[in-house]
Amino acid sequence: MNVGDEKVFSEQREKFAQVAALIDTATEIVICAHTNPDGDALGSGLALAQLISQHWEGKHVTNLLADNDPVPRLYRFLPGADSFVRASSYEGDPDLFIIVDLSVASRLNQAQAVLERSAHVAILDHHPSTMPFGDVALIRPDAAAAGVIIAEFALAMGATITPDIANCLFCAIVTDTGRFQYQNADSEAFECASMLVDAGASPSLISLNVYQSFRLAYLHLESVVMGRIVTFEHGRIAYSYATRKDLERTGALPDECDGLIDVVRSVEGSELALFLKETPDGLIRGNLRSKGDHDISGVARAFGGGGHKAASGFTTDMGIDATLAAVLPLMRAVLAAGPGESPAPIARQLSLNIDREA
Numbered sequence: 001m002n003v004g005d006e007k008v009f010s011e012q013r014e015k016f017a018q019v020a021a022l023i024d025t026a027t028e029i030v031i032c033a034h035t036n037p038d039g040d041a042l043g044s045g046l047a048l049a050q051l052i053s054q055h056w057e058g059k060h061v062t063n064l065l066a067d068n069d070p071v072p073r074l075y076r077f078l079p080g081a082d083s084f085v086r087a088s089s090y091e092g093d094p095d096l097f098i099i100v101d102l103s104v105a106s107r108l109n110q111a112q113a114v115l116e117r118s119a120h121v122a123i124l125d126h127h128p129s130t131m132p133f134g135d136v137a138l139i140r141p142d143a144a145a146a147g148v149i150i151a152e153f154a155l156a157m158g159a160t161i162t163p164d165i166a167n168c169l170f171c172a173i174v175t176d177t178g179r180f181q182y183q184n185a186d187s188e189a190f191e192c193a194s195m196l197v198d199a200g201a202s203p204s205l206i207s208l209n210v211y212q213s214f215r216l217a218y219l220h221l222e223s224v225v226m227g228r229i230v231t232f233e234h235g236r237i238a239y240s241y242a243t244r245k246d247l248e249r250t251g252a253l254p255d256e257c258d259g260l261i262d263v264v265r266s267v268e269g270s271e272l273a274l275f276l277k278e279t280p281d282g283l284i285r286g287n288l289r290s291k292g293d294h295d296i297s298g299v300a301r302a303f304g305g306g307g308h309k310a311a312s313g314f315t316t317d318m319g320i321d322a323t324l325a326a327v328l329p330l331m332r333a334v335l336a337a338g339p340g341e342s343p344a345p346i347a348r349q350l351s352l353n354i355d356r357e358a
């Protein structure tokens with residue numbers, strides 16, 4: 001949003017007050033983000049938990065992980081990262097469930113059971129959502145990161161932003177904007193970041209941990225993925241992948257692969273990028289990026305995934321070759337259709353999904 005966009009701000013203020021009212025009356029509060037949590041999901045959740053604990057008295061706040069996987073290695077330096085509880089081992093009945101960086105219940109995975117036991121639900125998110133739910137849903141797709149919304153919530157509450165909270169939120173914003181390089185890096189993101197540095201966030205500390213602490217095994221995998229990049233459509237589409245064998249051979253871990261899509265998208269002249277990763281259980285996790293105005297989210301949706309116009313993801317069980325064979329034609333169709341249009345092959349694939357689910 002543009003700084004000074006009064007209508008958005010007043011709507012947001014109203015929703016913040018509603019969320020605060022839910023916190024006021026709750027004692028047992030849980031916070032959870034999406035499966036495969038990234039820097040925004042983890043940083044936003046941790047910051048919000050610390051914010052509530054120190055600004056409100058007598059709240060019992062628990063940060064949940066949607067899955068049984070541990071916190072990805074690169075984010076374990078975040079203040080409070082060791083306090084996460086796996087949703088499957090959480091037995092409470094929360095008064096309030098706050099969902100951050102997510103507005104689709106199914107991507108809560110094992111935390112869905114906790115959601116069902118919760119008396120109230122609030123959503124603070126920036127993913128485009130067609131089915132908002134919960135008692136309060138503040139969903140702003142124009143916000144660069146969920147961390148931006150949490151930072152503004154803190155300001156609206158008049159809460160103290162400690163250096164720990166500031167570091168969590170700075171990490172959220174720097175990772176979701178690709179170090180302030182993606183299309184979503186707007187003045188609001190920079191304003192928030194500036195405010196967070198004033199509050200004690202250390203950009204160099206976060207950069208050191210997130211971008212300059214790769215294990216050699218990961219870098220060896222990166223070189224494999226780099227060596228395998230293929231472009232077509234005159235270089236406008238780039239893709240690469242990592243198999244289970246690649247991971248075994250290099251010793252890289254699945255949760256280290258999140259940055260590999262950035263390697264693929266860095267090819268000169270590429271407008272759309274795809275990276276596929278085979279997970280240990282044989283599923284294929286796909287990351288899609290659009291560097292210009294093309295909307296890539298429809299391709300992810302066609303395979304049951306979702307996300308933003310410029311960054312989205314999906315999971316299939318078809319193997320790498322079959323996934324490439326299915327996804328690449330849709331990417332080609334997105335290019336052919338031009339910005340803002342939804343190409344027919346995507347609509348067809350979406351209707352196939354609906355038939356299958358029905």
Ligand SMILES: [Mn+2]
Pocket residue numbers: 040041101126144145146176
């Ligand atoms: Mn996010």
